[in-house]
Structure formats: C-alpha cells, structure tokens
Amino acid sequence: MGVKHDSPMLEPAVRYLTIRSLGAPAVLLSLAMQGVFRGFKDTKTPLYATVVGDATNIILDPILMFVCHMGVTGAAVAHVISQYLITMILICRLVQQVDVIPPSLKSLKFGRFLGCGEIQLEPWNWITSLIVTDPLEMALKVLCFLQASSLAARDGPTIMAAFQICCQLWLATSLLADGLAVAGQAVLASAFAKNDTKKVIAATSRVLQLSIVLGMGLTVVLGLFMKFGAGVFTKDAAVIDVIHKGIPFVAGTQTINALAFVFDGINFGAQDYTYSAYSMVGVASISIPCLVYLSAHKGFIGIWVALTIYMSLRTVASTWRMGAARGPWAFLRK
Structure with a gap:
C-alpha cells in the first residue's frame, strides 16, 4: 500500500486492519442477506439494521477511542461490534420468512446444485464465466480506490x-445515490421480467432524473461543508489546507458519481451483467494508468483528477450502452 517501514502510519494501520478482519464474516453475511431482502423488495429491513448498527458504531467510537484510551483499536472494535449487530438483526428477521437452517444435509441437494454447474466444466464457458461475473467487476472497482490510497500513502501522513x-x-455522499440504484434495480427487474417496456422507460428516466437532482444538491452541500467544516475531522492546519484543494473534485463530481451508481442499479436490473463486467475492465485499464501517471506529476491533485476520469468513464460507458440501444436496451430502436 506504499506505507514505508519507518512510517508512523504503519503500526496503527496493521493493528486496525487486524481487528477489522474479525468482522469479515459478518460483512459477507450481511451483504448476502441485504441482497435477499432486496429480492423481496424489502428495503426497510436492511435500512433499519444498518441505522441501528451505524448508530452503535457512532456511540462506541468516542467512548472506546477517547474515554477508554484505545485509539484506533477502539475504532476497529466499535466497527466490528456494529457489523455483527447488523448481521444478527438481519438473521433474526430473515428466519421469520425463510428456512435458513436446513433440517438435514440431504435437503441441501448438493447434487442438483452441482448439476446446474455442469456447463461450467467446459473450458471456454468456465473461463468466460470468470470474466463476466460480478466479483470481477467489484474487484476492479475496489482496485482503483486501493491504487489511489496506495499512491496517497507514498506522499506521507x-x-x-x-x-x-x-x-x-x-x-459517503455518493452512496446516497445507491438508494436510487436499489429502487431502480428492483423496479426494472420486475418490468423486464414482464416485458413491460413502458415501465422500463419510465422507471429509468425517473431514477436518472432524481440522481441528477441529488448530485447537484450534494455538490452545494458538500462544497460548503468542506470549506467551512473540515475542522470537524482534524485540527491539523496542513491537512485542512490539502482538504480544501480537493473540494472542486470531491464536491464537483457528485452528479457524475450519482449517475455512475444509479447506472449500476439500472444495469443490474436489466441483467446486463456481461457488459457491466467488460466495460469495467475497459474503465480500469484506462483509470489505473492515469492514477499512476497523474499522481507522479501532480501529487494529491493528480490522484483526484484520475478518480474523476474513472467515475466519468463509468458513466459514459453506461450512457453509451443505453443511447446506442444495445443489449437489453435494443427495444429502444423500435
């Protein structure tokens, strides 16, 4: 990640990540269950669980970090507790609707499960399935942010x-658009299943319109907050000065970000997974070299220019797909 052995960031980072890793099972379970509830078109339960868990995290953070003098260890412990709390809430609600625990191993029907995957045993189908799966797309998205963090770490604390x-x-602000993405995904999946093209067009138009409005509003709010409220996060004048340099990028890209996240939901609702994966490969192949080059020449500003390019390319790729009436959007030619 670019942190040198004599860096003051190394020891706290290792300690924090070690403890946070204990929450990995809870994160995976909660994400899977949130997907199940979305399939039920129940977005309230995941919201309730997340609010309770995050509120717990917010309350425990200052207590463990400052009152108990645990520092970053306290922050990690608070986060792990909140993750398991979210998971427990979701499990308790889910067992009321489905049989989570099988009565026996036979009821899992591993034979049928493996039989459904026979086609994947063919070499080409197996390789193709790896390329177009959602994990690859998510990995590439995370890789871009990891690369940006690594490059920033090389420039010091x-x-x-x-x-x-x-x-x-x-x-955090961009992910507010994820609510629109989830709603659009659920509505579009249902409309596509019923071949209701009018509903597909109406739902797509509405979520895109709302994402633009949301993005513009976030630009104003975030720009003002970062300008006058950066002291909420740190009292270090040098850090605040650097934060101010990032305002045009962090606040100014909110509309682009909102569109990118909403397009993700639209693509998933249209079951356009293959194009999403391939387009993300193309976006990452351009964005990562941009990150390396621009950070080397422009430092902090270069990293944010590259991230702006990354989010813009994601939006352009999805816009082109729909505008060209390709894939599931072929009906628009009619």
Whole structure:
C-alpha cells in the first residue's frame, strides 16, 4: 500500500486492519442477506439494521477511542461490534420468512446444485464465466480506490490523512445515490421480467432524473461543508489546507458519481451483467494508468483528477450502452 517501514502510519494501520478482519464474516453475511431482502423488495429491513448498527458504531467510537484510551483499536472494535449487530438483526428477521437452517444435509441437494454447474466444466464457458461475473467487476472497482490510497500513502501522513477524509466524504455522499440504484434495480427487474417496456422507460428516466437532482444538491452541500467544516475531522492546519484543494473534485463530481451508481442499479436490473463486467475492465485499464501517471506529476491533485476520469468513464460507458440501444436496451430502436 506504499506505507514505508519507518512510517508512523504503519503500526496503527496493521493493528486496525487486524481487528477489522474479525468482522469479515459478518460483512459477507450481511451483504448476502441485504441482497435477499432486496429480492423481496424489502428495503426497510436492511435500512433499519444498518441505522441501528451505524448508530452503535457512532456511540462506541468516542467512548472506546477517547474515554477508554484505545485509539484506533477502539475504532476497529466499535466497527466490528456494529457489523455483527447488523448481521444478527438481519438473521433474526430473515428466519421469520425463510428456512435458513436446513433440517438435514440431504435437503441441501448438493447434487442438483452441482448439476446446474455442469456447463461450467467446459473450458471456454468456465473461463468466460470468470470474466463476466460480478466479483470481477467489484474487484476492479475496489482496485482503483486501493491504487489511489496506495499512491496517497507514498506522499506521507499529511496527504494520506487529507485523502482519506476527502475519499470518505466523497463515497459517503455518493452512496446516497445507491438508494436510487436499489429502487431502480428492483423496479426494472420486475418490468423486464414482464416485458413491460413502458415501465422500463419510465422507471429509468425517473431514477436518472432524481440522481441528477441529488448530485447537484450534494455538490452545494458538500462544497460548503468542506470549506467551512473540515475542522470537524482534524485540527491539523496542513491537512485542512490539502482538504480544501480537493473540494472542486470531491464536491464537483457528485452528479457524475450519482449517475455512475444509479447506472449500476439500472444495469443490474436489466441483467446486463456481461457488459457491466467488460466495460469495467475497459474503465480500469484506462483509470489505473492515469492514477499512476497523474499522481507522479501532480501529487494529491493528480490522484483526484484520475478518480474523476474513472467515475466519468463509468458513466459514459453506461450512457453509451443505453443511447446506442444495445443489449437489453435494443427495444429502444423500435
């Protein structure tokens, strides 16, 4: 990740990640169950669980970090507790609707499960399935942010601190659009299944319109907050100065980000997984070299220029797919 052995960031980072890793099973389970509830068109239960878990995290953070003097260890412990709390809430609600625990191993029917995957044993189908799966797409998305974090870490604690604050604000506000993406995904999946093209067009238009409005509103709010409220995160004047340099990118890209996230939901609702994966390969192949080159020449600003290019390419790729009436959108030619 670019952190040198004599860096003051190394020891706290290792300690934090080691503890946070204990929450990995809870994260995987909660994500899987959130997908199940979305399939039921129940977005309230995941929201309730997340709010309870995050509120717990927010309450425990200052207590463990400052009152108990645990520092970053306390932050990690608070997060792990919140993750397992979210998982327990979702499990308790899910067992009321489905049989989560099988009565016997035979009822799992592993034979039928393996039989459904016979086609994947053919070499080409197996390789193709690996290329177009959602995990690859998600891995490439994460890789771009990991690369950006690694490059920021090479510039020392001040740049890294400013980058992380900017990045967390950038993602937290952008992910508000994920609510629109989830709603669009559920509605579109149902409309495509019924071959209701009018509903597909209406739902797609509405979520895209709302994402633009949301993005523009977030640009104003986030720009003002970062300008006058950066002190909420740090009292270090050098870090605050660097944060101010990131305002045009963090706040200014909110509309692009909102569209990118909403297009993800639209593509999944249309079951356009193959194109999503392939387009993400293309986006990453351009964005990662841009990150390396621009960070080497422009430092902190270069990283954010590259991330702006990354999100813009994601939006352009999805816009082209729909505008060209390709794949599931072929009906638009009519």
